[in-house]
Amino acid sequence: MSITVAKTAGFCFGVARAVDIVEKCCEDKDNKYYTLGPIIHNKHVVDDFSRKGISPIEDIEELSGGEKLIIRTHGVGKDIYDRLKEKNVEIIDVTCPFVKKIHNIVERHHKEGYKIVIVGDKNHPEVMGINGWCENCAAIFATPEEAKNANFENQKVCVVAQTTFVQEVFKKIVTFLKKTCNDIVIFGTICNATEERQGEARELASKSDVMIVLGGVNSSNTQKLYSICKGVCPTAYCLERIGDLPQGCDFDSKRVGITAGASTPAVIIKEAIGKMENFESFEALMEESLKTLNTGDIVKGTVIEVRPNEVIVDLGAKQDGFIPAGEISDDPNATTDSVCKVGDEIEVFVVRVNDADGNIMLSKRKLDTVKTWENVKKAADVGEVLEGKVTEVVNKGMIVNYKGYKVFVPASQASEKRDADLSEFVGKVVAFKIIDINDRRKRLVGSVRVILDAQKKELQEKFWESAAVGKVYTGVVKSITNFGAFVDIGGVDGLVHVSELSWKHIKHPSEVVSVGDSIEVYIKDIKEDTKKISLGFKKAEDNPWEIVKSKITLGEPATVKIVRIMPYGAFAEIIPGVDGLIHISQIANRRIDNPAAELKIGESVEAKVTEIDWDNKKIALSIRALLPVEEAPAEVVAEEVAEVEAPAEEASDATEE
Numbered sequence: 001m002s003i004t005v006a007k008t009a010g011f012c013f014g015v016a017r018a019v020d021i022v023e024k025c026c027e028d029k030d031n032k033y034y035t036l037g038p039i040i041h042n043k044h045v046v047d048d049f050s051r052k053g054i055s056p057i058e059d060i061e062e063l064s065g066g067e068k069l070i071i072r073t074h075g076v077g078k079d080i081y082d083r084l085k086e087k088n089v090e091i092i093d094v095t096c097p098f099v100k101k102i103h104n105i106v107e108r109h110h111k112e113g114y115k116i117v118i119v120g121d122k123n124h125p126e127v128m129g130i131n132g133w134c135e136n137c138a139a140i141f142a143t144p145e146e147a148k149n150a151n152f153e154n155q156k157v158c159v160v161a162q163t164t165f166v167q168e169v170f171k172k173i174v175t176f177l178k179k180t181c182n183d184i185v186i187f188g189t190i191c192n193a194t195e196e197r198q199g200e201a202r203e204l205a206s207k208s209d210v211m212i213v214l215g216g217v218n219s220s221n222t223q224k225l226y227s228i229c230k231g232v233c234p235t236a237y238c239l240e241r242i243g244d245l246p247q248g249c250d251f252d253s254k255r256v257g258i259t260a261g262a263s264t265p266a267v268i269i270k271e272a273i274g275k276m277e278n279f280e281s282f283e284a285l286m287e288e289s290l291k292t293l294n295t296g297d298i299v300k301g302t303v304i305e306v307r308p309n310e311v312i313v314d315l316g317a318k319q320d321g322f323i324p325a326g327e328i329s330d331d332p333n334a335t336t337d338s339v340c341k342v343g344d345e346i347e348v349f350v351v352r353v354n355d356a357d358g359n360i361m362l363s364k365r366k367l368d369t370v371k372t373w374e375n376v377k378k379a380a381d382v383g384e385v386l387e388g389k390v391t392e393v394v395n396k397g398m399i400v401n402y403k404g405y406k407v408f409v410p411a412s413q414a415s416e417k418r419d420a421d422l423s424e425f426v427g428k429v430v431a432f433k434i435i436d437i438n439d440r441r442k443r444l445v446g447s448v449r450v451i452l453d454a455q456k457k458e459l460q461e462k463f464w465e466s467a468a469v470g471k472v473y474t475g476v477v478k479s480i481t482n483f484g485a486f487v488d489i490g491g492v493d494g495l496v497h498v499s500e501l502s503w504k505h506i507k508h509p510s511e512v513v514s515v516g517d518s519i520e521v522y523i524k525d526i527k528e529d530t531k532k533i534s535l536g537f538k539k540a541e542d543n544p545w546e547i548v549k550s551k552i553t554l555g556e557p558a559t560v561k562i563v564r565i566m567p568y569g570a571f572a573e574i575i576p577g578v579d580g581l582i583h584i585s586q587i588a589n590r591r592i593d594n595p596a597a598e599l600k601i602g603e604s605v606e607a608k609v610t611e612i613d614w615d616n617k618k619i620a621l622s623i624r625a626l627l628p629v630e631e632a633p634a635e636v637v638a639e640e641v642a643e644v645e646a647p648a649e650e651a652s653d654a655t656e657e
């Protein structure tokens with residue numbers, strides 16, 4: 001960026017003189033000073049004087065008399081001087097001498113009968129002031145079109161110009177006036193300072209890429225400068241101060257021209273130059289510090305925004321980069337917010353620069369994929385255990401997704417069982433090792449089984465180190481046969497015989513346990529040579545023959561339930577697992593031939609405990625003993641006695657474990 005400041009920028013002679021005089025007035029603390037309207041068209045200068053005690057008024061009627069009024073460079077009409085005299089207001093006249101000269105020309109020619117023509121803006125204070133020296137009867141033209149229709153036939157015409165008017169337009173207007181007026185005097189009262197400033201601005205603007213015009217928004221000469229610059233320079237800004245420059249202006253490698261209106265103090269111009277020079281050095285520093293990125297680069301950046309569909313990354317480059325959601329991770333299920341958060345440093349691959357939107361497209365997934373392959377190769381070399389999710393079952397195996405890579409696991413390597421249903425693994429995370437790798441084709445073969453085998457071996461070694469009869473384990477029922485259940489007690493299976501599963505008589509182990517049940521077992525026996533383990537499951541405290549001891553007393557009655565009926569009597573359950581025999585002779589207080597005619601299975605009856613043999617686990621019960629005694633024929637009694645003593649083989653059936 002190059003900066004050129006117009007030599008004519010800033011205060012003109014008239015404004016500098018006026019400001020000097022007002023500065024001196026500020027030192028006079030004994031009198032009250034006012035200005036009629038803003039002293040110059042620059043808010044910052046006016047505000048500064050206000051702070052020093054000299055404020056503008058809009059109308060002299062605001063004055064009561066005795067004050068001092070400063071008439072500004074634009075000048076005022078004659079009537080204002082007259083009224084101020086009447087009001088006894090002291091005048092400090094800083095009207096620019098070039099403007100005062102116009103007043104004199106107009107006053108004199110008006111008195112001599114000339115029609116006064118003022119070329120300028122009829123609403124500008126200077127023009128209004130000039131008009132006040134010909135009793136406000138001047139014709140005022142601002143454009144050649146306005147002058148074109150003027151008719152001053154048979155009139156003497158005196159033409160003056162607003163000091164800050166555009167010279168070229170003035171010339172065109174005069175050309176029209178000359179055509180209609182035979183008697184015309186023309187005073188080129190455009191101030192040299194203005195003419196020079198406008199000429200220099202035009203030339204500078206034609207050589208610049210950007211023009212900055214400094215001055216008040218209400219300043220006529222500033223607006224004219226801006227208009228000139230805009231006409232020849234592609235980009236022009238009109239600013240009161242450099243701080244008003246819109247954000248985002250690009251001065252990169254630009255030729256910048258600076259000019260300023262006649263009311264613009266030097267301090268504002270200096271401020272602008274300083275800011276632009278700093279801007280230049282800042283820009284240079286930024287340029288230096290900004291990275292140049294190319295497609296294929298791997299760079300680090302900082303996450304500055306996480307959106308559902310993309311992540312924005314500050315790369316320290318001119319533009320921020322973005323990672324589309326699909327490029328945030330090699331895990332297809334990952335969401336942007338699950339991968340990163342604002343403030344995270346992130347390494348990314350530059351996919352594309354200078355795309356249509358001027359953005360930089362990035363990918364973390366690509367980088368992850370490259371890194372992952374390197375990690376997979378290392379893992380394969382050292383036999384590292386990896387984890388991945390089973391995504392599908394394929395011919396002869398299943399596919400495990402490891403960070404975006406498909407790992408084929410043959411059926412024989414998928415589990416301990418060769419005939420396992422692989423569909424059960426779909427969706428589950430499994431641990432595996434790489435057992436084959438094709439670097440060129442990026443193909444991987446894995447094995448879950450090698451992990452399971454290794455784990456099992458380790459468990460077995462640990463088990464045998466501490467295995468001992470009586471030791472209790474929590475195991476898992478792996479399989480069930482007619483003769484018992486095999487239980488995994490930590491890499492080693494033991495057998496719980498069917499007789500060890502329950503204190504009650506059971507026909508099949510499935511009445512007590514199911515495959516997958518977690519049960520507590522203890523080692524009953526270890527065959528060291530064959531490594532076979534017998535397990536116990538029943539607990540001593542659950543032994544019904546121990547429990548029943550507290551439930552019954554010899555010679556006392558008990559409530560029992562008929563559970564089986566035999567020709568020689570009925571078995572009655574005292575508590576679950578312990579039955580007693582009610583012999584046929586003890587069912588009634590009379591002779592009976594068929595127990596089933598007297599009792600029903602499931603029926604509860606009262607019976608007396610007539611005999612207990614704890615060693616042989618036999619209990620005899622009698623209903624009859626609780627019934628009233630009936631007279632019976634002598635032969636019947638003899639038969640009953642004979643039956644009770646006789647069938648030894650039947651009595652053995654009365655045991656129940």
Ligand code: SF4
Binds near residue numbers: 013014015096098099
């Ligand atoms: S521009 Fe010219 S006429 Fe106007 S105040 Fe400045 S010196 Fe005077």
